[in-house]
Amino acid sequence: MVSMKDISAVCGVSVATVSKALNDQSDIGQETKKRIRQVAEEMGYFPNTAAKMLKTNRSYNIGVLFNHEDYSGLTHDYYAFVLDSLKRTVEDKGYDLTFVNTSMRRTGAASCLEHCKSRGFDGVAVICTDFYSPEILQLVRGSIPVVTLDHLFNNVCAVMSNNVQGMKELLTYIHKKGHCRVAYIHGADSAVTQSRLSSFYRTAAQLGLTIPDEYIRMSPYRDTNGTYKETMKLLELRKPPTCILYPDDFSAFGGFNAIKERGLRIPDDISIAGYDGIRIARHIEPTLTTLRQDTEELGKMVGEKLLSLIEHPKTTLVETIVVDGHVFEGNSVAELKGGNDVVTDFI
């Protein structure tokens, strides 16, 4: 690899001058600058990142935390799309993206934070991980700029998909379609679940809907078996719902199957809606009505906030950026003409 020393030899100047020429410094003559740059070009020079890093403490490399216990977030539509957007955002600005390796024990770095410091990441995006582990807490409390996705820490920048608004918009849409008996199979307990659930209740109240307890069920995210069973139970109720909400699009397929097995049709006999807006949901028949989270914007916001934090630490404020989602209107939710009973008799 050709170094500055090589260029300096050819040009008959010192390495310092070469460095200045290449970095567009002020105290250098126009002539020499032009000559050095040309020679550098011809010799196929490009900087040694390690040396630059060592000297400047800047890596132009940002870390991304993407380690879930059960499954890596990579194989999860929502996270994959956010990551994709994040990747494009930071790469556009000349940064690289590196996965933070949590199984890293080779370096002698004991913790996640230490690993990040060792690698010299300029910033870290905490996308998909166990937010309650002490390692993560240490990381966000550390000296490296951090932005989290869908989780709030004190004094840490966060980008949040607006689950409150999302659920409200979804339920309102469904209500507008004439549904009053709406069940919600929510995901396993988490901050996200809590937001959606409370928004569901509040919105229902605002709309004047009465939701019997039997309509609220739980099934883990992305578990089609779970939603299959819960859907069956809902269908066996004395007064089954006219519409069922699922934890996410993937798990909605569990409900899909259960409904089909019972010989019912979607949306003619019963309506369903998912949450996320994964691609496949728009390519099945009936297309799944769902709340589409704006993964493009979410990833972009994480990236931009992080870069801002890195490049303008003084003027960048610590804030929570909330990104709205929007109903994707498929045809899995029927328009009810006659209106259906209000289920006061349930209570």
Added chain:
Amino acid sequence: MVSMKDISAVCGVSVATVSKALNDQSDIGQETKKRIRQVAEEMGYFPNTAAKMLKTNRSYNIGVLFNHEDYSGLTHDYYAFVLDSLKRTVEDKGYDLTFVNTSMRRTGAASCLEHCKSRGFDGVAVICTDFYSPEILQLVRGSIPVVTLDHLFNNVCAVMSNNVQGMKELLTYIHKKGHCRVAYIHGADSAVTQSRLSSFYRTAAQLGLTIPDEYIRMSPYRDTNGTYKETMKLLELRKPPTCILYPDDFSAFGGFNAIKERGLRIPDDISIAGYDGIRIARHIEPTLTTLRQDTEELGKMVGEKLLSLIEHPKTTLVETIVVDGHVFEGNSVAELKGGNDVVTDFI
């Protein structure tokens, strides 16, 4: 950050000694080694990767090329799963994974290869990219260890999903179920498509199947609209097929919808099969029979080969590793009892 100098000061030895102690070198006393290591531990030392890199020319960082024009491979099930497996494989061995940024112009590195050299990647996995671009050619011809996925270059290690065996196994399975009129909507022209298509023809011949030209159709990968249309055309044939193969699982949904729209049932009236084995295919009803590519093994092989190439360059041979896939037996392919006509009249 605490450096070796700090440790050396505390221990009253030279930095060289510290380095040796920490790196388990031979010419050092057991006593001192133990003491130094303890102090390092207590002070929370971890190495500065940049400095180490600069000196040793090893980064313990491997690059992954993941840039497709239309869509980043991240949002593509097959590639995402391979990447996930690759990630775990290399991270286990203490390596980090960094995306190769092809939009990188900040460093002055003009090409992909230069960028990789600049970053000091120990190796590069070329997973999802335009294999015909000159940049990629330059990269694989360069001095950095490279492993490609599903593409063959001269003298470059490659890991290939076995499309020939895969298609053979799939078609053989379908034939065994009693199908003789099998149509194949293949993907847009590529090396992968060629392998599958020729294997389809050869296997059909071996099985004594006659495939009329109208049964062979083309539709881009992952394009449900395309497969929808082609399926419609197939269904309108004088003698429609009893089973249709699709370019991939995702696009199979296009066929799914078309068939449903025509009022036909799967698999009672017509059978279908996909290719890939994406997760959702196992969670719909009917579950999709498909050729499941072994993404776990593929990613693992890419990683292991790359690490081997990096750590034992002399003894690692340049080879092509072929990974078989296997039929996932869903229930989208019916068992035909009576046997159906051989479609000789088509020719």
Added chain:
DNA sequence: TGGAAACACGAAAACGATTAAGCGATATGC
């Protein structure tokens, strides 16, 4: 014309690690 300011460049010290060479002191072989 003389002094100050502006300009262009070089020398050298860092950044934090690795490693070859050297050097005393002790142990070993003949």
Added chain:
DNA sequence: GCATATCGCTTAATCGTTTTCGTGTTTCCA
């Protein structure tokens, strides 16, 4: 008893940059 091997540590050079400071030359204005 003398040469030699072994051990344990230090010295110093080095990787490729950046950056501070110093210095010689030119320019400008009083």
